[in-house]
Amino acid sequence: MPLKNKIMKSNYHTHTYLCHHAEGTVEDYVIKAIEFGLKNIGISDHAPLIFLEDRSVRMSLEDYPIYLEELKQAIDKFKDKINIYKGLEIEYFPQQKKHYEELLTNVDYLTLGQHYIESNNKLKSIYHVKEIEDMQIYIKTLIEAMKSGYFKFISHPDIFLFNQTNISDEMLYLSRLLIQAAEKYDVALEINANGIRKGKITVDKKSRYRYPRKEFWELVKQSKVKTIISSDAHKPKYLFDEAIIEAYKFARDIGIEVEEELVMN
Numbered sequence: 001m002p003l004k005n006k007i008m009k010s011n012y013h014t015h016t017y018l019c020h021h022a023e024g025t026v027e028d029y030v031i032k033a034i035e036f037g038l039k040n041i042g043i044s045d046h047a048p049l050i051f052l053e054d055r056s057v058r059m060s061l062e063d064y065p066i067y068l069e070e071l072k073q074a075i076d077k078f079k080d081k082i083n084i085y086k087g088l089e090i091e092y093f094p095q096q097k098k099h100y101e102e103l104l105t106n107v108d109y110l111t112l113g114q115h116y117i118e119s120n121n122k123l124k125s126i127y128h129v130k131e132i133e134d135m136q137i138y139i140k141t142l143i144e145a146m147k148s149g150y151f152k153f154i155s156h157p158d159i160f161l162f163n164q165t166n167i168s169d170e171m172l173y174l175s176r177l178l179i180q181a182a183e184k185y186d187v188a189l190e191i192n193a194n195g196i197r198k199g200k201i202t203v204d205k206k207s208r209y210r211y212p213r214k215e216f217w218e219l220v221k222q223s224k225v226k227t228i229i230s231s232d233a234h235k236p237k238y239l240f241d242e243a244i245i246e247a248y249k250f251a252r253d254i255g256i257e258v259e260e261e262l263v264m265n
């Protein structure tokens with residue numbers, strides 16, 4: 001039996017075949033979103049970013065026009081059935097300002113997914129970050145990104161805690177800086193269902209997700225920041241699944257009120 005969606009109205013985080021590690025065209029996602037009764041669907045594939053192109057987890061610059069064309073066609077075809085927003089997920093690097101501005105002439109929104117930081121003049125994957133110094137870079141980068149005004153929401157903001165078994169006071173302090181900036185610049189924070197989809201790990205007899213991270217979201221709860229839940233779907237069927245239901249439960253258990261929709265354009 002396919003799941004019935006009674007909770008989710010909007011999903012703004014979705015990936016297509018063009019990024020080389022997801023499945024489905026824009027149209028496949030839109031059809032699925034209509035099936036699940038969503039009011040708003042945002043397509044936010046991994047944007048081309050020249051100096052990260054060798055990492056092969058994003059669309060290439062040559063494929064970008066195909067992406068825009070697929071979006072345009074889907075909007076023409078389905079605009080009476082669902083609101084479709086054109087988005088992109090991308091990292092923030094201050095020297096790339098022109099690139100973000102150019103992208104924003106074609107799409108409705110950018111979401112920040114900071115998968116890399118610049119540490120000692122090298123790019124470092126966020127999944128390899130262990131030291132507090134690198135976490136400080138991550139937070140500093142995110143705050144600058146929010147200040148830039150280019151981003152509507154932050155994808156998996158708590159991903160910098162990926163390798164941490166115990167959350168120290170310093171990490172909580174950094175989390176607070178991030179949350180305060182999100183409040184100040186009115187950028188929403190995302191509880192990422194793809195982290196839930198990846199399952200729990202057990203460390204020191206305690207089982208938890210690598211992300212979302214409870215300790216982080218308990219701090220969000222104390223703020224006025226807008227929180228959204230996204231699927232971060234890499235397959236159309238993930239637009240609504242058990243992981244989404246779990247994400248809502250995760251938010252409810254902490255006492256976070258989730259925004260049903262964001263103003264996207």
Ligand SMILES: [Zn+2]
Pocket residue numbers: 015019021046234
């Ligand atoms: Zn991805």
Ligand SMILES: [Zn+2]
Pocket residue numbers: 013014015089113155232
């Ligand atoms: Zn994503």
